[in-house]
Amino acid sequence: MKLELHLIPQTSYYMNLRNHLGNRWGILSKKIRSERNYTCEICGKQKEPQKMHLHELWSFDDNLCIQKLIGFECICSICHSIHHWGLSQLQGKNMIFLTKYACDINDCTEYEWKQYIGEAWQEWNRRSEIKWRIDFGDIEGYFK
Numbered sequence: 001m002k003l004e005l006h007l008i009p010q011t012s013y014y015m016n017l018r019n020h021l022g023n024r025w026g027i028l029s030k031k032i033r034s035e036r037n038y039t040c041e042i043c044g045k046q047k048e049p050q051k052m053h054l055h056e057l058w059s060f061d062d063n064l065c066i067q068k069l070i071g072f073e074c075i076c077s078i079c080h081s082i083h084h085w086g087l088s089q090l091q092g093k094n095m096i097f098l099t100k101y102a103c104d105i106n107d108c109t110e111y112e113w114k115q116y117i118g119e120a121w122q123e124w125n126r127r128s129e130i131k132w133r134i135d136f137g138d139i140e141g142y143f144k
């Protein structure tokens, strides 16, 4: 899938770079979004700077229990809502619209998308039982 779910395990909610950096997050977010021309790296839409989001990309080593920050995506609010599918449901977003949007970008059927979501939740359940060690990598390097 081109546009995937990026579900954060329950055991590491809020342990993100945004919270870790505090005020400096805004500086970093602006720098990277500007470098990437405020263009969505998934759907290609270009919008006003304040409507583009910076999304953290994480890798999960299920054996070593390490959750590592591996980079960022400059994306639009809709693609971001799909990455955080569970949060979007809780926030009461229009899931019918988001489903259609995801199927469009991924060129898949609604059935295939629902199957994919089911698998993503299974993985989330498994990962939510692990106490993750968070590795932010070279934080200062992102500011250069």
Ligand SMILES: [Zn+2]
Pocket: 040, 041, 042, 043, 044, 045, 075, 076, 077, 078, 079, 080
């Ligand atoms: Zn997008």
